[in-house]
Amino acid sequence: MRSITLRVNGRPVTAEVEPRMTLADFIRERAMLTGTHLGCEHGVCGACTVLLDGASVRSCLLFAVQADGREVTTVEGLARDGELHPLQRAFHVHHGLQCGFCTPGFLMALAELWPSRGLVGREEIEEVVSGQLCRCTGYAGILAAAYDAFGVA
């Protein structure tokens, strides 16, 4: 066991963990934030995507010990002061979700691009969206939401 401290959405979370505990399980079972979902646990579906120091990662493919001392942002960290993030609002408006299982992953993968909005075009958005699996929507609503949020025609 190792004692590690991660900053999750700005809040320090310290826990004793086995090295084999994934970052995803740390987020869900130690930080007690269950917005990060686990679909496949082998990197394929993207449901577990979070930001690590601002870069998107599959949290099922990283061990929590590897994130010791680093900053993690999960879907719970998107809204500010009770206001949805513009990406979340756009998903709501454009019906970018049905069951919602995949939604945190899509939001976090797109959130990586958010600081470069204005420079981001359709191609970058589609590249990101293609890395995430959604079994409900057929992607049309998700793409419409992303194009709208990023202001690309």
Add this chain to the structure above:
Amino acid sequence: MKPAPFAYESPASVDEALAALAGAGEEGKVLAGGQSLVPMLAFRLARPAVLVDVNGLEDELGGIEIAGGQVTIGAVARQRAVERAGLPLVSEALRLVGHPTIRNRGTVVGSICHADPAAELAAVALVLDATLEVRSRRGLREVPVEDLLLGPFTTSLEPDELALRLRLRPPAGWRWKVLEVSRRAFDFAIAGVVAGVGPDGTTGRVGVFGAAPRCYRVDGPVDELPELAVRRAEPTSDIHAEAGYRRHLVGVLARRALGALAGGGEVRA
């Protein structure tokens, strides 16, 4: 779908990493980007007793250097960083490797060491006469990627060896084109080629991925390359495609890529 228990080492230097690997004997495994290894741990296809995490060796192994016609890529240089390093052929191939999120963590050297028969980067390494600098406490060796790849997910690396850097040697004046067919954009290829034509316009090389137990390369006159590439294919059937279709793709993709190159343009290495 959770990895079995393992001991975790996070060395702060290459020397410490080599000591940890030597100490682990047959039971150690290097953890780089984890984008292939962690899924294998989750499926318990791999059950190393000790994981030696090299992600802390950024200072020693994080570099990407372009000098004297040679490109050197350190073992912990992320695919995302290499993609943006101004190497047109490598970037074009990397755009086909997984998704941006996967490339944020995955390394170029890790992809070579993983020896996936469908790895784009292994085919690029073969056509660019790449070698891998490999070290253990027993010594240092420079292994041609041609000799490294033995079969599916199998290399000539010993368990105590750490790959430090990949060296690519793009021949002067060549032009390149990467083509693949996959089920979904950025997924693993069903089959693909990295085709190149030399400055004389008549001799070329084709690297093939996804069509044999390991990536391979053929050299020859441009007109004969598609046929040579097809003849070396040893495809297998799986849920994604039948062997015959893969073999067919090798010929079609090689012809298309070389055809595009004959029209001029396309990327330099």
